[in-house]
Amino acid sequence: MSEAVLHGRAWVFGDDISTDHIAPGRLFHLRTDLPELAKHVLEDADPGFAAAVQPGDFVVGGRNFGLGSSREHAPRIIKLAGVGAVLAQSFARIFFRNAINVGLPALQCDTSQVAAGDELEVDLLAGEVRDLTRGLVVPFTPLPEVMVTILDDGGLVEHVRKHGGFALPQSR
Numbered sequence: 001m002s003e004a005v006l007h008g009r010a011w012v013f014g015d016d017i018s019t020d021h022i023a024p025g026r027l028f029h030l031r032t033d034l035p036e037l038a039k040h041v042l043e044d045a046d047p048g049f050a051a052a053v054q055p056g057d058f059v060v061g062g063r064n065f066g067l068g069s070s071r072e073h074a075p076r077i078i079k080l081a082g083v084g085a086v087l088a089q090s091f092a093r094i095f096f097r098n099a100i101n102v103g104l105p106a107l108q109c110d111t112s113q114v115a116a117g118d119e120l121e122v123d124l125l126a127g128e129v130r131d132l133t134r135g136l137v138v139p140f141t142p143l144p145e146v147m148v149t150i151l152d153d154g155g156l157v158e159h160v161r162k163h164g165g166f167a168l169p170q171s172r
Helices: 025-030 034-038 073-080 093-102 145-152 156-163
Strands: 005-012 058-060 085-088 106-108 119-123 128-131 136-139
Touching: 025 034, 034 073, 073 093, 085 119, 093 106, 093 145, 093 156, 145 156
Parallel strands: 005 058, 058 085, 085 106
Antiparallel strands: 005 119, 119 128, 128 136
C-alpha cells in the first residue's frame, strides 16, 4: 500500500454486491489463474468495469458489500485489477477480513452521495474521503493500527513474513 493518500475515480455499485458478482462462479475454473480471473472482476455487476478500471480507482458499494461465500480470491482480484480501495456503507465480515488479509483497503463510510466517475482522494491517516468532483468530505471509520500495519506490509502473509508472526510492531 505504502501511500497514505490515494487518488482515483469512483465506480459505484449498489447494495448486496456478492462475491459471485465480484468473481463469477461460472469462472471458478480460473481460480488458479488469478490475473486471468481479474479480467472478469465485477463483470456481473458492470460488464465494462474490468476493461475500463484504471490503477488507483475505487470500488464504491452500498450496504453489505462482499456477502456470500468466503472466496478469498474476490478481494484479491479486485486488488489485481488495480483498485486502490473499496469504500462501502457496510461489509460482509469475511469479505472485510479477506480484503485486509490480501492488502486491499476496505473502508466503511457513507457512500450515498458519491456518483460514478467522481474524482476521489482518500486520506488513510486523516480518515477522510474527499470527493473532489462534488466538494464533499466524508469521514470513514478508521482501521485499527494492526490492520493498517498489515495493509502497509502488503497483506497478512507479507506481514507474518516481515514480523515473524502476528505481533504488532512498536507504535508509530
